[in-house]
Amino acid sequence: MSLADKIVIKSNPMVDLLTSIVRMMNNDYINKIASETYGIGYKRDEYIQYWVEENSLKLPNYILDIQKKFIKEILIFQGFTFDFYFNDIDTIEKANEYLSALPAKEIVKSILGFVANSDPIEDIKDSLFNDDREKILFLKDLKTLNAFQKSYILDFLDNPEEIKEDIIKIINFYYDNFFREREKEIVQINIDYSDLIKQNIKKLGDNYIKSLFLMDISSVLEESQEIGIYANYFFGLYRDVLISKKDEEEETFKNNERILLIIGYNLVKNISIKQNPESILTKVFSNLSNEKTLKILKFLDNNESEKREISDRLGMTIDEINFAVGFLLSANIINIELGRKLTYQFSSKAFIEKISKILSDFFNK
Numbered sequence: 001m002s003l004a005d006k007i008v009i010k011s012n013p014m015v016d017l018l019t020s021i022v023r024m025m026n027n028d029y030i031n032k033i034a035s036e037t038y039g040i041g042y043k044r045d046e047y048i049q050y051w052v053e054e055n056s057l058k059l060p061n062y063i064l065d066i067q068k069k070f071i072k073e074i075l076i077f078q079g080f081t082f083d084f085y086f087n088d089i090d091t092i093e094k095a096n097e098y099l100s101a102l103p104a105k106e107i108v109k110s111i112l113g114f115v116a117n118s119d120p121i122e123d124i125k126d127s128l129f130n131d132d133r134e135k136i137l138f139l140k141d142l143k144t145l146n147a148f149q150k151s152y153i154l155d156f157l158d159n160p161e162e163i164k165e166d167i168i169k170i171i172n173f174y175y176d177n178f179f180r181e182r183e184k185e186i187v188q189i190n191i192d193y194s195d196l197i198k199q200n201i202k203k204l205g206d207n208y209i210k211s212l213f214l215m216d217i218s219s220v221l222e223e224s225q226e227i228g229i230y231a232n233y234f235f236g237l238y239r240d241v242l243i244s245k246k247d248e249e250e251e252t253f254k255n256n257e258r259i260l261l262i263i264g265y266n267l268v269k270n271i272s273i274k275q276n277p278e279s280i281l282t283k284v285f286s287n288l289s290n291e292k293t294l295k296i297l298k299f300l301d302n303n304e305s306e307k308r309e310i311s312d313r314l315g316m317t318i319d320e321i322n323f324a325v326g327f328l329l330s331a332n333i334i335n336i337e338l339g340r341k342l343t344y345q346f347s348s349k350a351f352i353e354k355i356s357k358i359l360s361d362f363f364n365k
Contacts, residue, residue: 003209003222006221009229010088010228014084015081016233017092017171017174018084019234020179021077034237045237069156081260082258100168108157111156135154189233197229213239223257225257227258228259229260230260231263232262233265236264236265242261281359284333296314296325299314301348304343310344
């Protein structure tokens, strides 16, 4: 089966709503990651910057206070984004109905799963909400968070219903104040960009689909059953990949995988940011200048591992692993393999051959 046969492309304004919240709460982070990825090829979308700067001044104190509670805001809304897209939750009424029906503890467990990097999230038991000793041990293990941040996590555990209400309150505030007036326009623009993606896939096939992704995850794409592609205005030159199991009851992972790629309009129009040998070498060698990155590469050489194992063996925090792995993937130095769990691969032999070719292209140019 070709990749094109697995593609699902549709517009959904509630996905745009969620990513507008992500953009507002994480604008500096998104620009930082995009600029580090594309280097001199990156240009900020001035309209998006204006939208963020103008509307951030309109946030009332009660919304600002709620947003401070969330440690990794961009991750909190990712799970909802996936669910909204694949379940056709495309109106604010459907969104409120869906969120209201979710058990408060399950919402909090999803948030804590991201914060604690728990895989699977089911490892977070219901007893954590009622057992003070378990709470203390759980907070003790969150080594990357300070005392102030841990106090918010404790609030999540003590008041799950309040946290659920806070999330619904944020989504509805953004919809009523920033999104509603542009909804019809965004719906039409999304239809136009969805058609453009379809035309590109029809014309260019699997190669175009692979080029949409920032890194080479060919094996993941080939093993997936369904690939959603969503063009989103608020991402500009940014893209984000969400991966989930289609059927939680199945024992196998790779045969039930669903992928959602959220991609900015600018990348749909011009997906290929050409990289000459100089820019490739700059990206590769800048990654290799970091001591922790080199330790990870040495550990991964012919030793396929997941993040938790890398963290335990090398004595690094998950955040340090995420930071290093993100850059190594963007530079195509390591690869992803999705079996029972998501693991990372590196071959020094293949890497040396690849760099030798790039150096040859550079010096013989």
